Amino acid sequence: MRSIWNGAISFGLVSIPIKLVNATESHSISFRQIHTEDGGRIRYRKVCELEDREVTQGEIGKAYEDADGTMIPITDEDLASLPLPTARTIEIVAFVPGERIDPLQIDKAYYLEANGVPAAKPYTLLREALKRSGRVAICKFALRGRERLGMLRVVEDVIAMHGLLWPDEIRAPEEAAPDTSVTVRDQELDLADALMDTLGEIDLAEMHDDYREAVEEVIAAKSAGETPPSAPAPDQGGKVLDLMAALERSVRAARESRGEEVAEVRSLPAKSPRASRAKPKEPTGKKSTSTTTKKKTTSTSSTATKKKTTTASGTRKKKTPAKTAAKKTTRKRAS
Structure with missing residues (x-):
């Protein structure tokens, strides 16, 4: 060095x-400017404005330009x-x-x-x-x-x-912050945490410049007279507008790339007035609805009958002493 x-x-x-x-050192690939018609090299020449001639590097110095151009x-x-x-x-x-x-x-x-x-x-x-x-x-x-x-x-x-x-x-960061007020739900934060945990950590020493490698492949192909590799077709999938759906798909894709079993992640929907007024679903048990209704009806009628019987018997028991006294009085008078 x-x-x-x-x-x-x-x-x-x-x-x-x-x-x-x-x-540090830069590994980026630099290009030269050429004339596209004949491939001639385009160069920048350093010319003195007063003498109108090209000058060498040894003739070039520094100067401060005053407000009046001096x-x-x-x-x-x-x-x-x-x-x-x-x-x-x-x-x-x-x-x-x-x-x-x-x-x-x-x-x-x-x-x-x-x-x-x-x-x-x-x-x-x-x-x-x-x-x-x-x-x-x-x-x-x-x-x-x-x-x-x-x-x-x-x-x-x-x-x-x-x-x-x-x-x-260093510029103040306030100007770069979003102007609009946004509320982030706990479900969205939970999915974001799950995505971060799934992606995990990485060794920075394993990172490399994919763009530079792709440019090197193009240069090698063209220098060998071969057709340079073409870019893969872009993904034609629909644009995801729902943040929750985008997070769920990201978590699923990250787990699949790591070979993990993907469990279905469901977001909790927001409650709406229509959802609260929705009719409950019919039961899907083995017993039919008619049998259940009959049992309920039978049970209800039997219960009502028992109540009536109990009430009637209770009434008779209350009236029995009065009737017995009336019969005795009639017998006495008859005798």
């Missing part, structure tokens, strides 16, 4: 000479002699817990290499101190014409530095 910046880490009174190298030349020596402590130094200003860093602030990543044998001891000291404390170092450094904010952390046995955006470079 080629170093892009040489300097030192300022750690209190300790100075650690280091080299800065890129920790160009103020700025040389590399001017930038190197800036009165800043971070011109050639990564100055550590604080140590904070790593969770306090908002991921939105994290920018490009670099590795810090110890520059020379004398730098190995203080480099290892800082690395082990960061490991044991579980914190990260907040620093300031100057790179490519501007002062930047950074974060130092340990990656295996190397100190890595992440460029951080300044707080005023």
Whole structure:
């Protein structure tokens, strides 16, 4: 890895000479612009407007354009002699817990290499101190014409530095939030949780760029004079407008892709006035409705008969003493 910046880490009174190298690289496929009629290469030429001629890279410098259009030349020596402590130094200003860093602030990543044998001891000291404390170092450094904010952390046995955006470079998120008020039901959240559990976790080391691989296949086919592979036919399925149905289908598809048994997931329908007034379904037992009705009728009639009999007998019992007295009186009079 080629170093892009040489300097030192300022750690209190300790100075650690280091080299800065890129920790990431781009594997995206780049294309050239060509003339479609003859395949000729299209190039951008750097031309001086005053002399109307092409200039070389060595003749090109920097300048600041004033409000009136005046160009103020700025040389590399001017930038190197800036009165800043971070011109050639990564100055550590604080140590904070790593969770306090908002991921939105994290920018490009670099590795810090110890520059020379004398730098190995203080480099290892800082690395082990960061490991044991579980914190990260907040620093300031100057790179490519501007002062930047950074974060130092340990990656295996190397100190890595992440460029951080300044707080005023992060836009407020309120403007991106939905304007309309939406209510999410518990059933929808339950299905979303089920989908997340079904998808599970993944090892990021297994992820790869499918787009780049597809482009490489097209390039290889065309260079060999073959027909490049075509895209599969798009899914002609209907557009799912129901969120619950979309979640259910997603859970089912995720489980099928993992070879799991798919259990039927039913959403609870919302209650409506029509549903509450719906007629109950007829029983589907083995006994017929007529038999049941007869039994109910017989039971009802027998019960009514018993009630009447009981009432009648009760009445006769109450009238019996009066009738007996009348008969005795008649007999006496007759005698």
